[in-house]
Amino acid sequence: MSFTINELCTNCWACEPLCPNQAIYEAKPHFLIDSRRCNECEGDYPDPQCASICPIEGAILDSSGQMLNPPGSLTGIPPEKMSMNKI
Amino acid sequence: MTDSIGFGHHQHACTTNNCTTPLAENIREQVQNHPCYSEQAHHYFARMHVAVAPACNIQCHYCNRKYDCANESRPGVVSELLTPDQAVKKVLVVSSEIPQMSVVGIAGPSDPLANPEKTFATFKELAEKAPDLKLCLSTNGLNLPQYVDQIAQYNINHVTITINCVDPVIGAKIYPWIFWQNRRIKGIKAAEILIEQQQKGLEMLLERQILVKVNSVMIPGINDQHLAEVSKIVKAKGAFLHNIMPLLAKPEHGTFYGLTGQRSPTDSELSALQDSCEGEMKMMRHCRQCRADAVGMLGEDRNQDFTLEKIESATVDYQAAMQKRITVQAQITAQMTEKKEQQPHYVQFIPLTSIKRGLTKQKFVHRPILMAVATKGDNLVNEHFGHAKEFLIYEASHTGVRFLRHVKTDLYCHGDDSCGEGETALQRTIHALTGCEVILCARIGYGPWEALVAAGIQPNNDHPYEPIEEAVEKVYKEMIIAGKLDEPLQQQLGA
Ligand code: SF4
Numbered sequence: 258m259s260f261t262i263n264e265l266c267t268n269c270w271a272c273e274p275l276c277p278n279q280a281i282y283e284a285k286p287h288f289l290i291d292s293r294r295c296n297e298c299e300g301d302y303p304d305p306q307c308a309s310i311c312p313i314e315g316a317i318l319d320s321s322g323q324m325l326n327p328p329g330s331l332t333g334i335p336p337e338k339m340s341m342n343k344i
Numbered sequence: 345m346t347d348s349i350g351f352g353h354h355q356h357a358c359t360t361n362n363c364t365t366p367l368a369e370n371i372r373e374q375v376q377n378h379p380c381y382s383e384q385a386h387h388y389f390a391r392m393h394v395a396v397a398p399a400c401n402i403q404c405h406y407c408n409r410k411y412d413c414a415n416e417s418r419p420g421v422v423s424e425l426l427t428p429d430q431a432v433k434k435v436l437v438v439s440s441e442i443p444q445m446s447v448v449g450i451a452g453p454s455d456p457l458a459n460p461e462k463t464f465a466t467f468k469e470l471a472e473k474a475p476d477l478k479l480c481l482s483t484n485g486l487n488l489p490q491y492v493d494q495i496a497q498y499n500i501n502h503v504t505i506t507i508n509c510v511d512p513v514i515g516a517k518i519y520p521w522i523f524w525q526n527r528r529i530k531g532i533k534a535a536e537i538l539i540e541q542q543q544k545g546l547e548m549l550l551e552r553q554i555l556v557k558v559n560s561v562m563i564p565g566i567n568d569q570h571l572a573e574v575s576k577i578v579k580a581k582g583a584f585l586h587n588i589m590p591l592l593a594k595p596e597h598g599t600f601y602g603l604t605g606q607r608s609p610t611d612s613e614l615s616a617l618q619d620s621c622e623g624e625m626k627m628m629r630h631c632r633q634c635r636a637d638a639v640g641m642l643g644e645d646r647n648q649d650f651t652l653e654k655i656e657s658a659t660v661d662y663q664a665a666m667q668k669r670i671t672v673q674a675q676i677t678a679q680m681t682e683k684k685e686q687q688p689h690y691v692q693f694i695p696l697t698s699i700k701r702g703l704t705k706q707k708f709v710h711r712p713i714l715m716a717v718a719t720k721g722d723n724l725v726n727e728h729f730g731h732a733k734e735f736l737i738y739e740a741s742h743t744g745v746r747f748l749r750h751v752k753t754d755l756y757c758h759g760d761d762s763c764g765e766g767e768t769a770l771q772r773t774i775h776a777l778t779g780c781e782v783i784l785c786a787r788i789g790y791g792p793w794e795a796l797v798a799a800g801i802q803p804n805n806d807h808p809y810e811p812i813e814e815a816v817e818k819v820y821k822e823m824i825i826a827g828k829l830d831e832p833l834q835q836q837l838g839a
């Protein structure tokens with residue numbers, strides 16, 4: 258059981274110091290989670306730490322590949338307005 | 345208005361009940377060489393920001409956390425993230441090449457106190473290697489109470505807190521979430537915690553004699569009515585400056601406000617709010633909303649001159665560089681003092697707001713007018729109209745000359761949305777100068793001259809290289825003599 262970080266990650270460093278298991282590490286082109294270390298914060302915190310601070314919708318996925326922070330859930334921007342937001 | 349921060353010196357000249365509290369002498373000394381806090385110093389001293397803090401612990405609706413573009417100089421957005429070692433080296437190199445450097449700040453790109461190790465490692469080394477530089481820090485305030493003691497320990501004497509509200513209902517419309525005690529918290533509860541921490545942090549800094557400036561972003565329809573109250577509260581607690589900045593929100597920024605059509609305030613809405621809060625506290629009208637890695641004098645950014653390769657290969661004699669800064673800056677301070685003594689009459693003015701409220705008995709006075717000035721620094725009218733990237737807007741009235749704001753000509757159109765794509769650069773400039781009746785510059789071409797006259801703005805290049813306030817006052821007096829300002833007061837207060 259492990260989360261993963263995908264290419265949407267902006268390398269903001271917010272998650273790295275929070276992980277209770279030092280599972281998150283800086284890598285190119287983006288941060289990664291060591292699947293052998295990540296326990297989804299079970300037993301450490303009620304909420305998984307990385308997914309609770311990550312500001313980027315869709316950057317962290319659960320073990321089944323689902324986005325932990327789907328589009329609109331953090332910014333409040335209605336998904337239909339996001340087409341202008343191509344970065 | 346040429347006083348160093350606008351209110352240390354002219355308490356004797358204060359003629360209305362809008363008088364600001366005189367600053368304690370120690371505060372005046374601490375800010376007099378600070379380009380961001382001192383209206384006069386910003387013409388002479390330089391500042392730099394280093395970006396070592398990439399992480400944030402809150403989300404604001406005017407920020408897009410994905411944005412990182414080298415062409416964009418939107419406030420708070422940076423491209424060059426440094427390690428603490430690189431940042432220290434950069435400060436030492438830059439401040440040896442620019443001896444006017446007096447202030448080094450860590451403002452982001454995100455929240456310095458959400459990156460405490462990186463932030464304090466940088467400050468610690470700077471305090472050792474360049475103890476003459478003033479250090480400052482900007483924060484959203486969420487983690488402030490926790491780090492106040494460390495801030496005091498590293499000799500950081502200025503902290504800026506961005507406070508957009510003191511009401512959680514308003515806060516919930518500005519901040520969608522915060523990260524607090526290992527959870528992401530949303531809605532009114534999040535705003536409540538943030539506001540509580542900001543206010544607590546503010547009080548704790550002041551207890552420790554650390555200067556606090558408060559920044560607020562003016563968001564029409566959200567907190568514009570509310571900011572007067574914020575101003576009152578932070579002043580009562582002892583913040584020494586309140587800086588109200590306009591929201592910048594365009595769809596291409598990709599922010600919540602940009603994409604949902606939230607508009608920015610117009611220049612006149614911003615000025616009106618600054619005027620109404622000015623009685624409460626001095627406003628920082630010359631603020632340029634710098635990038636978090638800006639380098640140089642206010643209004644300029646020489647960051648491109650100092651690439652990482654250049655910095656890493658440079659060698660600096662720290663001691664010699666510091667000595668040079670101390671000598672150069674002492675000269676500047678002496679010159680500033682001299683100028684101040686030569687022009688005592690400029691420090692007297694009645695804020696425009698009090699005139700509007702009818703506190704002035706005179707029925708017919710010469711109306712105040714706005715003049716734009718093209719300058720590249722040193723407080724002189726010394727820029728060619730066509731080369732100006734920004735203009736400083738001054739108000740001249742029967743009570744004196746005062747600086748109001750700067751207007752950028754190249755990066756953003758200010759005010760309403762009527763400036764379309766098809767406009768030329770000259771038309772955009774003219775649009776940006778709406779409300780000004782005179783433009784002072786060192787030189788100007790024939791074409792722009794004609795276009796300005798047609799738009800009702802009189803170009804004037806009769807005062808090249810003269811000190812700005814002197815030139816503005818001279819032109820104002822010439823206009824009075826020419827009978828151009830003989831209208832009753834009430835007809836032009838809408839301007
Ligand atoms: S879920 Fe928890 S353990 Fe796994 S990477 Fe994120 S912070 Fe670390």
Ligand code: SF4
Pocket residue numbers: 262265266267268269270271272273288307310311312313316317
């Ligand atoms: S918090 Fe999100 S965006 Fe930031 S480094 Fe971690 S995964 Fe990447």
